[in-house]
Amino acid sequence: MPENDASLQKTLDFLRTQFREYYENNPIELPDRFGRREFAFVLFGGKGMIRHLAFPKKTDFTAFLIDRAPMHAYYSSAYYKKPDASTMQEKQWMGAELIFDLDSDHLPNAEKLSYAESLDLVKKEFKKLVEEFLLGDFGFNEKYLDLYFSGGRGYHAHVKDPNVFDFDSNERREIVDYITGRNLQDAIVFKEHVTGKKEYHGRSFASGKSLIMPSPDEAGWKGRISRGVIELVDEIARSSDPIKKLEEYGVKQTDAEKLIQDLSEDRVKRIREGLLDQSKTIRRFFLNSALRKTAVSLAKGETDEPVTCDVKRLIRLPGSLHGKTGFQVKKLTLDELKEFNPLNDTVVLSDEPIKVTLRQPFTITMNKETFSLTEGETEVPTYLAVFLLGRKIAVLF
Amino acid sequence: MTELAVLAKYPFLNDTKEYIKSIGLSVEELLSHPLYERARTIGIERLDNALKNTDVGDSCVVTDSDCMMVVLSYPIARMVAVCVGDTYFKKRYALGEAYCAYRNLLDESSLFLLDAAKELGLHAGSIEEKQQIRLYFKDYLRFAPTHYKEWNMTNRTIDRGFVTVSQKDLARIILEVLRKRINDELDARECDPLAIRMFSEDIKRFQNIVSMQKKKMEAAPVGKLSVEKLPPCMKYILAAIQAGENVPHMGRFALVAFLHSLKLSPNEILKLFSTAPDYEEDKTRYQVEHISGKTSSTEYKSPGCDKMRTYGICPQEKIDELCRRVHHPASYYSAKWRQEKEKT
Numbered sequence: 001m002p003e004n005d006a007s008l009q010k011t012l013d014f015l016r017t018q019f020r021e022y023y024e025n026n027p028i029e030l031p032d033r034f035g036r037r038e039f040a041f042v043l044f045g046g047k048g049m050i051r052h053l054a055f056p057k058k059t060d061f062t063a064f065l066i067d068r069a070p071m072h073a074y075y076s077s078a079y080y081k082k083p084d085a086s087t088m089q090e091k092q093w094m095g096a097e098l099i100f101d102l103d104s105d106h107l108p109n110a111e112k113l114s115y116a117e118s119l120d121l122v123k124k125e126f127k128k129l130v131e132e133f134l135l136g137d138f139g140f141n142e143k144y145l146d147l148y149f150s151g152g153r154g155y156h157a158h159v160k161d162p163n164v165f166d167f168d169s170n171e172r173r174e175i176v177d178y179i180t181g182r183n184l185q186d187a188i189v190f191k192e193h194v195t196g197k198k199e200y201h202g203r204s205f206a207s208g209k210s211l212i213m214p215s216p217d218e219a220g221w222k223g224r225i226s227r228g229v230i231e232l233v234d235e236i237a238r239s240s241d242p243i244k245k246l247e248e249y250g251v252k253q254t255d256a257e258k259l260i261q262d263l264s265e266d267r268v269k270r271i272r273e274g275l276l277d278q279s280k281t282i283r284r285f286f287l288n289s290a291l292r293k294t295a296v297s298l299a300k301g302e303t304d305e306p307v308t309c310d311v312k313r314l315i316r317l318p319g320s321l322h323g324k325t326g327f328q329v330k331k332l333t334l335d336e337l338k339e340f341n342p343l344n345d346t347v348v349l350s351d352e353p354i355k356v357t358l359r360q361p362f363t364i365t366m367n368k369e370t371f372s373l374t375e376g377e378t379e380v381p382t383y384l385a386v387f388l389l390g391r392k393i394a395v396l397f
Numbered sequence: 398m399t400e401l402a403v404l405a406k407y408p409f410l411n412d413t414k415e416y417i418k419s420i421g422l423s424v425e426e427l428l429s430h431p432l433y434e435r436a437r438t439i440g441i442e443r444l445d446n447a448l449k450n451t452d453v454g455d456s457c458v459v460t461d462s463d464c465m466m467v468v469l470s471y472p473i474a475r476m477v478a479v480c481v482g483d484t485y486f487k488k489r490y491a492l493g494e495a496y497c498a499y500r501n502l503l504d505e506s507s508l509f510l511l512d513a514a515k516e517l518g519l520h521a522g523s524i525e526e527k528q529q530i531r532l533y534f535k536d537y538l539r540f541a542p543t544h545y546k547e548w549n550m551t552n553r554t555i556d557r558g559f560v561t562v563s564q565k566d567l568a569r570i571i572l573e574v575l576r577k578r579i580n581d582e583l584d585a586r587e588c589d590p591l592a593i594r595m596f597s598e599d600i601k602r603f604q605n606i607v608s609m610q611k612k613k614m615e616a617a618p619v620g621k622l623s624v625e626k627l628p629p630c631m632k633y634i635l636a637a638i639q640a641g642e643n644v645p646h647m648g649r650f651a652l653v654a655f656l657h658s659l660k661l662s663p664n665e666i667l668k669l670f671s672t673a674p675d676y677e678e679d680k681t682r683y684q685v686e687h688i689s690g691k692t693s694s695t696e697y698k699s700p701g702c703d704k705m706r707t708y709g710i711c712p713q714e715k716i717d718e719l720c721r722r723v724h725h726p727a728s729y730y731s732a733k734w735r736q737e738k739e740k741t
Contacts, residue, residue, distance in 0.1 A: 088713070089713060136556075136557070137555045137556060137557075137558075138534060138555070138558055139556070139557030139558030139559070140558070163535050164535075167535075167538070168709060169707075169708065169709035170645045170647075170708075170709060171535075171538045171539065174538050174543055174549070174550055175538070175550075177549060177550070177551060178549075178550040178551050178555070181551055182549070182551060183546050183549045183551050183552065184551045184552065185546065185547070185552050188552045218554070219554050219555065219556035219561075220553065220554040220555045220556060221551055221552075221554075222554060309707075310707070311709075
């Protein structure tokens with residue numbers, strides 16, 4: 001059966017109805033400083049984004065959601081004197097939360113992974129961001145951290161510490177640079193250490209040098225890089241095919257063979273004790289790989305600039321539904337994050353069966369049930385139908 | 398009460414302000430009484446030194462009366478700076494005061510530095526067992542010259558929100574706090590009519606020096622570049638660099654790439670930068686040649702208006718009609734040339 005305008009219309013109508021039902025039965029908790037935020041929506045079948053909206057009253061807002069049942073709902077991380085003014089100048093910026101957006105799209109090798117695998121990977125990355133950087137290095141109080149599953153392919157962290165509200169774009173960029181380990185100078189991490197001395201004519205010269213790594217429990221990037229290096233060495237030492245492992249880290253085969261030869265048991269022991277050898281390739285390799293391992297990949301906005309630097313960013317409204325998955329944008333505590341599986345825990349739509357037509361075979365475990373779907377017409381629960389239709393894997397006739 | 402000699406070195410401290418108050422002088426006495434003639438002379442010296450050497454300089458302080466004159470010279474210099482009424486002049490003077498304080502702070506104990514830092518609103522403390530200083534990362538971000546790689550937070554130790562800094566680093570950060578604070582204070586003050594009368598000659602002299610320097614800058618033989626026709630963003634960055642302000646890396650980059658796109662040679666670009674107080678010919682030359690593709694494989698393109706906005710270096714309050722019609726700083730510049738041609 002060919003897809004046509006009628007089936008597209010039917011799909012949109014179905015999705016809108018499902019979303020409306022959700023908004024009718026689930027009142028959305030409003031963000032703080034509600035009246036100072038700009039809201040924006042994308043409607044099913046609508047062209048572009050409706051922006052510059054503000055809701056003075058909570059009832060207006062609830063009515064809007066039910067009436068329009070938007071595909072995507074956003075609000076501003078910034079607050080303004082006049083949030084509904086149409087230009088930034090007129091809006092009069094008053095401050096903004098610090099936002100981190102992690103998306104599986106931005107992880108290395110993400111395109112090779114399934115949806116579930118990439119969600120898992122981005123979760124690990126997100127935990128690293130929150131525990132190591134936001135709570136650890138920056139020392140933000142946990143009460144100022146709001147964590148969300150984005151409803152799509154990633155996670156968001158909102159820092160609501162009043163100290164960050166007036167950060168300008170440059171100051172935010174500096175934080176991003178820190179978290180991504182940009183401009184890290186290896187001389188600051190690895191220190192040269194003289195291991196032997198020789199004397200000629202009463203003057204002493206260094207006869208041997210070794211590189212010393214900082215202790216793994218040191219604060220900031222120094223300790224982090226050391227931990228990364230040790231983890232890396234262990235990983236290679238434990239691996240049944242160390243050369244392949246190294247190739248995964250982007251080391252050429254010939255270099256990998258040489259590196260493995262060099263990594264004798266004795267060497268590995270020395271590295272664990274913090275002694276790296278002089279070889280420049282080894283040093284480079286360890287620094288770069290440990291950096292990649294321990295830094296966080298952040299999502300980029302339209303201008304290829306990390307979302308965090310934008311002081312007037314629109315972000316998904318917590319509690320709303322993501323139009324491409326039907327998942328809820330869900331608030332999480334750090335504890336909940338550990339066990340959190342978006343494919344089970346953000347399913348909020350009904351399980352009423354409905355017939356959809358798949359364009360291709362598709363397998364997914366959702367709501368604790370595994371679906372192995374073949375191409376063509378098939379009956380699935382509504383929540384899965386919304387997911388398949390939203391991601392254009394299926395259509396409705 | 399802190400020693401008078403210390404007050405003379407750091408006239409911005411609260412103790413100094415208290416001391417001045419305690420003398421109970423009226424503005425009129427300060428500006429016209431023969432007893433304070435020396436304070437007035439030192440005040441003018443402060444301004445001259447700031448312009449010439451980027452440092453207001455130390456006056457000879459031996460006796461208590463010397464100290465008092467130096468202390469009193471500070472409010473006098475400020476009053477005159479306000480009356481000169483020029484942004485560039487005020488910036489230079491603020492930098493001169495801040496730099497002088499920085500130079501003196503380098504010789505102080507860490508305890509003194511910490512007290513001064515706290516008084517200036519910085520959240521700093523010490524880690525006693527390690528003899529290190531900790532500074533809240535927000536203060537660090539705001540005031541440290543992070544456009545230098547070694548100042549990037551990545552290359553610093555930061556733990557639970559506090560960045561470890563050396564005494565010298567803290568003094569450098571205090572310089573920045575002072576520069577900004579003094580500059581803001583000068584901007585907020587009105588000119589005192591009596592000060593205009595008493596210092597009319599000096600004020601005129603300073604105004605002349607400033608306008609000469611500006612003319613020199615504008616007429617600086619930088620190819621065919623016309624500073625007047627620069628778009629507001631580039632004008633703003635250029636002025637900030639020449640006044641010795643901290644311009645974020647992206648700003649410096651944008652300006653160099655822009656000037657390069659106007660076919661200015663690295664030498665000509667360097668000439669524009671050379672008036673900056675922290676100018677280092679070698680470093681700047683390397684960077685300029687890198688951006689212009691002389692020493693690197695890429696010739697960087699000058700960022701467009703969108704990018705300038707994202708990076709926060711499009712001065713929203715300064716954009717004009719022409720800005721609204723163009724999407725790239727370079728098109729602004731060429732449009733200005735066209736407008737002039739059409740007129741003639």
